[in-house]
Amino acid sequence: MGKGRTACCDKSKVKKGPWTTSEDLKLVLSYKNMDMAIGVPFLNKLVRLLRCGKSCRLRWINYLRPDVKRGNFTPQEEDTIINLHRAFGNRWSKIASHLPGRTDNEIKNVWNTHLKKRLVVMKKEEYNSSSSSTSTSSHQGQYMDNNSTTLESFSPTSSKANDQVMDFWEYMLDTSSTPTSINNLDHLDSYSNLDTTSEHHPQQLVDEFECQKWLTYLEIELGLTTNNQQDHQNNFMQL
DNA sequence: AAGTTCCGCAACCGCGTCGCG
DNA sequence: TCGCGACGCGGTTGCGGAACT
Known part of the structure; x- marks a missing residue:
């Protein structure tokens, strides 16, 4: 053990750098779909994330976990x-x-x-x-x-980034059932150009309208809405 | 207004530990 | 008991925005 050990994953095949929205979503959905009580860890393979398991863990613990308190330290x-x-x-x-x-x-x-x-x-x-x-x-x-x-x-974490994450979690937690098929996640890649680290790309991300549109899209795609809601949301998506 | 420097934070890296076969 | 892979942790780095010139 120790020195000379092989890398935890094939560096040439894993993605590095800032996480995109679709990657975050896949990671969160993987948690949502697994039995958290058992503590099954990182199913990045399951959701076909091209991320090292360690990277998934870090992203989850430091950013995506719903109980992460954000903002200023008191x-x-x-x-x-x-x-x-x-x-x-x-x-x-x-x-x-x-x-x-x-x-x-x-x-x-x-x-x-x-x-x-x-x-x-x-x-x-x-x-x-x-x-x-x-x-x-x-x-x-x-x-x-x-x-x-x-x-x-002390400069706080971007409030807009926080808002986006909070919106995201409100959405996820409001959805008590988990009908999502992991296999249907690939289409989310079309949102890969949205980067959740909005502090770095404010023009792309802070647009709350885009964010809402994104969430709406997910609701429709995941079949989490009623017919009426869907009509309304389809109209919204036309905008 | 443009260029440069400083600062904060997310993410990566490497090593130790744990758990399983 | 050993070997291996996964997890956990602390240190470090690099990017992007803010502040300054």
Whole structure:
């Protein structure tokens, strides 16, 4: 084991880079179709995704999982991370297990980009205040000042990307039955040019109309609508 | 307005561990 | 017990947008 092991998959045959909408959909549908209680892992072969299983896992855990909490870390969460990091070090998964809805990757990124800097500032201020006998401000007060400054500069995940994912999950979760045939997923590839990482291609993705159209298309294709709804949606698709 | 630099985040990579045959 | 494949984890990279000049 260890060194010299073969790659987890044939690198020349797997797709890399940002995930497309159709790939996301296939991955989510594969989860929706499998018995999650059993914990059957990544059926990327089943849905014929040209993605490495590890990549599927990562995409699911960090982005597509319905319970992933998105957006800003709260000051409480940041404090928790700092405290847990003190206890566990760079054991991100361990830290993530104490923060429901947050992923290890996300925490790692926040730590490396924000909290590390914040700690440096805190240490600096600690040093300054300890060396200055005239300082009357409490450590906590300084801490909060730094904290708010840091939070202001914290850039949230694109809200439009979030909206798209949330729309997607509303759609998926509203659909209690799972009539989808995995074999019918190939036609979704026509939507491959839509890229879910809308932060990178806003023109393509943030268009909510396109998003809605996409979802409507899926509902029709997957046979999840009543006749009346379908008429209405067919009209919508004509637009 | 255009070019450059900085920053944040998603995704990839490699290694360790686990579980099964 | 061994070998292999899959999973899990932490470190790192590269892309794209924001900020700056």
